[in-house]
Amino acid sequence: MPQTDRPEAGPDPDLVEQFVAAFDHHDPKLGQHYHEIYAEMVERCPVTWTDQHGGYWVLSGYAEVHHALQHHELISTHPSVSVPAFHRDRPMLPLEVDPPIHHKYRLLLAPVFSPKRIADLEDDIRATTNELIDGFIGRGRCEFMSEFADLLPVIVFTKMMGLPVEEMARFRAWRDAILHGMHEDPEIPRVATAEVESYVLALLEDRKRQRRDDILSVLIDSVADGETLTDQEILDITFLLFLAGLDTVSSALGVQFLHLAQHLEHRDQLVQGPDLIPDAIEELFRYESLIVGGRTVTRDVELYGVEMRKGDRLVVNTVAADRDPRQFPHPDEVIFDRDPNRHLVFGAGPHRCTGSHLARLEMRVVFEEVHRRTPTYRLEPGAVVRRHADNVHGIDRLPLIWDV
Amino acid sequence: MRISVQRESCQGHARCAALCPELFGLDDLGFALEKHRQTVPVELEAKARRAAAGCPELAITTEP
Numbered sequence: 532m533p534q535t536d537r538p539e540a541g542p543d544p545d546l547v548e549q550f551v552a553a554f555d556h557h558d559p560k561l562g563q564h565y566h567e568i569y570a571e572m573v574e575r576c577p578v579t580w581t582d583q584h585g586g587y588w589v590l591s592g593y594a595e596v597h598h599a600l601q602h603h604e605l606i607s608t609h610p611s612v613s614v615p616a617f618h619r620d621r622p623m624l625p626l627e628v629d630p631p632i633h634h635k636y637r638l639l640l641a642p643v644f645s646p647k648r649i650a651d652l653e654d655d656i657r658a659t660t661n662e663l664i665d666g667f668i669g670r671g672r673c674e675f676m677s678e679f680a681d682l683l684p685v686i687v688f689t690k691m692m693g694l695p696v697e698e699m700a701r702f703r704a705w706r707d708a709i710l711h712g713m714h715e716d717p718e719i720p721r722v723a724t725a726e727v728e729s730y731v732l733a734l735l736e737d738r739k740r741q742r743r744d745d746i747l748s749v750l751i752d753s754v755a756d757g758e759t760l761t762d763q764e765i766l767d768i769t770f771l772l773f774l775a776g777l778d779t780v781s782s783a784l785g786v787q788f789l790h791l792a793q794h795l796e797h798r799d800q801l802v803q804g805p806d807l808i809p810d811a812i813e814e815l816f817r818y819e820s821l822i823v824g825g826r827t828v829t830r831d832v833e834l835y836g837v838e839m840r841k842g843d844r845l846v847v848n849t850v851a852a853d854r855d856p857r858q859f860p861h862p863d864e865v866i867f868d869r870d871p872n873r874h875l876v877f878g879a880g881p882h883r884c885t886g887s888h889l890a891r892l893e894m895r896v897v898f899e900e901v902h903r904r905t906p907t908y909r910l911e912p913g914a915v916v917r918r919h920a921d922n923v924h925g926i927d928r929l930p931l932i933w934d935v
Numbered sequence: 936m937r938i939s940v941q942r943e944s945c946q947g948h949a950r951c952a953a954l955c956p957e958l959f960g961l962d963d964l965g966f967a968l969e970k971h972r973q974t975v976p977v978e979l980e981a982k983a984r985r986a987a988a989g990c991p992e993l994a995i996t997t998e999p
């Protein structure tokens with residue numbers, strides 16, 4: 532019998548013990564029960580070591596994760612925010628460098644992603660959202676990931692970057708190859724990365740001849756420390772934007788609508804009270820948090836009760852931390868007006884997600900339109916929804932139906 | 936009550952401005968600005984506390 536995402540179908544206790552002893556955020560077996568497994572780790576071993584992927588520390592407790600995020604001088608994003616480290620041999624900018632160099636690049640992006648500038652995109656995001664909904668609303672059913680959640684952020688991003696919207700299928704293919712291709716063959720992300728870089732370099736040449744109202748043009752004219760950016764620096768920034776802006780929002784849409792489609796009383800609260808939407812999104816960011824981020828310890832230091840060595844790899848499990856009962860009373864309950872809610876879906880410290888205002892805007896607009904236009908949406912009976920962990924947690928598909 | 940934003944700790948989450956727009960604004964890059972130099976009006980004290988508690992960096996203090 533296909534199983535839906537129901538808490539009563541809990542994980543095999545042996546599986547839980549396996550992950551407590553030898554955590555691996557990329558193990559496909561973690562996917563279906565990651566919340567339950569993380570709850571065990573938060574309680575029993577909020578700081579632990581695993582020998583997987585060459586060995587790394589795993590921080591699951593909120594206090595520890597929060598401290599690590601705020602203390603880049605001890606726990607750094609340089610050289611890679613992935614464990615195991617990403618195949619690319621240059622740091623993505625500005626994420627994989629530390630202050631003060633980090634600050635120089637961050638200031639270039641801040642105006643583009645500022646709350647004021649992002650607010651100007653609302654009408655366009657709403658129009659795109661509604662065009663996508665128009666495509667399936669009459670059918671009374673959709674596969675929400677492939678027909679909506681995977682598309683909207685890519686369309687928005689593509690336009691901001693000044694990439695041609697007609698090429699979207701190519702960008703999604705590259706994104707999938709870079710983010711997920713390594714499971715099939717480590718060459719796949721390498722080849723895709725090279726293709727993305729060639730493509731962006733060609734676009735750069737075009738924008739150098741003629742500027743447009745897009746991020747690439749902004750980057751060409753940006754001045755940092757009195758100098759313009761090199762093509763390589765522009766690539767390092769573009770690559771980060773490409774990776775950071777796509778999977779994340781798609782995943783957030785997936786896991787949040789999965790919850791709502793299975794908890795119709797929450798769906799109905801939003802249909803009847805759209806003013807609740809911003810708070811609901813924040814609580815669902817916490818309850819269905821997304822990121823396990825990679826770090827590197829910068830020096831021999833005792834932290835969180837353990838001896839860490841310079842060069843040790845480490846992950847901050849913000850998904851686990853966002854359900855730590857020491858920080859969030861009743862962590863496994865969705866409480867739309869939970870207060871305070873200092874969740875970590877966008878991180879904290881100097882590397883706080885630059886795209887957070889854009890992400891929140893996309894989420895709010897989608898929530899408004901879906902609850903307005905298809906208020907009776909629910910999970911298709913018998914649907915099989917598979918979760919995955921990895922760096923960005925999420926689901927594979929979300930079959931929804933509604934009354935027409 | 937008085938509010939104070941520690942600018943060096945502010946990372947531009949903008950939660951304060953979302954939770955209490957009467958007292959917290961944002962500069963052009965999205966970092967927090969206090970809108971009130973004087974004492975917080977009594978009717979806004981609860982919201983001010985909520986905004987301070989909502990800052991992921993704990994960069995806002997309220998006194999008392």
